[in-house]
Amino acid sequence: MRIRYNAPVVLSFALISTLVLMLDTFLHFGLTAQYFVLYPRFAAGSALSYLRLFTHVIGHKDWAHLIGNFSFILLIGPILEEKYRSGSILIMMLATALATGLLNLLFFSTALMGASGVVFMLILLSSFTNIRSGEIPLTFILILVLYLAREVIGGLGADNISQFAHIIGGICGSLFGFLLTRSKRTSGG
Secondary structure (H helix, E strand, O other): OOOOOOOHHHHHHHHHHHHHHHHHHHHOOOHHHHHOOEOOOOOOOOHHHHHHHHHOOOOOOOHHHHHHHHHHHHHHHHHHHHHHOHHHHHHHHHHHHHHHHHHHHHHOOOOEOOOHHHHHHHHHHHOOOOOOOOOOOHHHHHHHHHHHHHHHHHHOOOOOOOHHHHHHHHHHHHHHHHHHHHHHHHOOO
8 A cells, every 4th residue: 555645735735834834943944934924014016025925824823723724624625626626726725825815914904824714715615515506505504604603703802813814715715616616517517
């Protein structure tokens, strides 16, 4: 029996995020602060500011933060990557990172880091895996209600967690799910 690299986008994302946190934790390189946090002051003339719009999902505050995000990503991601293909999942992850980053810059004066927006995108997208024409899955509605309620309640306290990024990630996953289902229906697949 051999080990297979079955979900290259999801596994690479997990490995890169883990490597960055390991280097920062054990060797104190400061990689996360330098490259993997989206700061509220965006420097339009800096290529690094544009890069951080995407790379903030790689940086994590600590091991609990990383494990919390990647336990979901590694559970759901490979199934979705098999269904929608690696290229599509990569595009969805990048689009979600960009959406959460841009909207955080527009509406908040806080830094942003972590993959929780991607987690919520994958969670909502997963409820579309067995959708049929003309139907909205009850699982999608229940997940949407539960997660939105959790984020709204969580947003009432001061916990340094970006519930906004979670909600934007969920919206992205919902949009991707509807768009992919619709394109599958129109192409006859």
